[in-house]
Amino acid sequence: MGLVIHGWCKEERFHEENGNKRGIVMSDTYIIVVFTILLLVILVLYVFEISRTRRILNHISNMLLEAKNGTFIESCYDETKLSSVEGQMKEWIASSITTSNQLEKERDCIKTTISDISHQTKTPISNISIYTELLSEQELPEDSKEYVQRLREQSQKLNFLIEALVKSSRLETKVVSILPKEHLIEDILEQICDHCDQKAKSRGILITKEIEPCSLQVDAKWTSEALLNILDNAIKYADEATIIKVVGIKYPMFYRIDITNRGIEVKQEEVNAIFGRFFRSDNVRDEDGVGLGLYLAREIVTLQGGYIKVKPGTEPTFSVFIPC
Structure with a gap:
């Protein structure tokens, strides 16, 4: 009788140990499955974010390239589809183009003004020089000759001053360009x-x-x-x-x-x-x-x-x- 009981106890312990082992294996399997699913989710999110970031960067790169080539056209966009960065970049490019166009118009206006000043002053200065030379050929008293000489010097100085001002203005406003x-x-x-x-x-x-x-x-x-x-x-x-x-x-x-x-x-x-x-x-x-x-x-x-x-x-x- 004692042998039967002892045998039964050994068998019961054997089944209990096997059950514990199966529980541990199932628990480990469950953890591995959950961990794998989490990794897959993280990987999918990572790939999605990389793809989204690449799309945004490509879009911004195209906008900058269009702005550089002068072909950028501002278009409507949906905040739910485009990132905030893209929207701000579009606004900045559009603002820069507007400012650039305004500066170009102002430069053209300055260029016209400078040309007008140069043209309008050239004729009277030339006339003064011609009249001065005509006077110098006449028989004049000594004091009058001195006045004529001073007039010649001052007209030359005035001509030099206007030419220098026109040159400096053209350089400052980049109306003329340095072409190396x-x-x-x-x-x-x-x-x-x-x-x-x-x-x-x-x-x-x-x-x-x-x-x-x-x-x-x-x-x-x-x-x-x-x-x-x-x-x-x-x-x-x-x-x-x-x-x-x-x-x-x-x-x-x-x-x-x-x-x-x-x-x-x-x-x-x-x-x-x-x-x-x-x-x-x-x-x-x-x-x-x-x-x-x-x-x-x-x-x-x-x-x-x-x-x-x-x-x-x-x-x-x-x-x-x-x-x-």
Whole structure:
């Protein structure tokens, strides 16, 4: 009897252990299934979000490309379909295009105004010059001849002033554009030195040149204008019978042009001010000029990615740096 009971207990424990094992296995299986389902849900959501983000970025990229090409057209959109970012981007692009169109209209208006001013003033100034020359050919008293000479000088100064103002206005409003092309800087420097040679000789000034050859991406016309203004100032404010040095040095990243004279001092405290529009130092009040030459020179050089430095003193050096 004892053996039967003992056998039954062993069998019961065996079934109980098997039941426990099956419960554990089922529990583990349930956890794995739930975990797998959660992973699948997360993966689906991730893929959906990636797809949605990619669609939004592609849409924004297309809008920016259309805006760049000038083909962007504002259209209605539904907040439930497009993201808030897309909506804000559309509004920003539309606003930018409107502002750009307004600026373009204003620039055209300024361009027309500048052309009108230039045209309207050219005729009377030309007439003044012609009448002055006619008067100078007449037999006049000495004091009248002096008045005629002053009239000639003032008409020339007025013509220069108007031309300088028109040029500076066109540069500031970007009515004219700097169009860089490949040019030999030595040719440009030779041309401006030749242009100023007669004026220099009239004051007994010798222009010396030490120019290293180099090909630069510059606008030849406006670069010549800038360098000519600096060289003209050097001649104007130099002592008579002196030497003006024009030196061109090539560096790996830029080309440096030094123009040095000896004459009226450039003060340290005026180094930045001399490039201001209409600035006239106390040292040159009695000299001809309107204070626009250096201003124009710096504007032109800056628009081409360069800059100008000044070494002050009685032998000042104006150094122009132009990217290679």
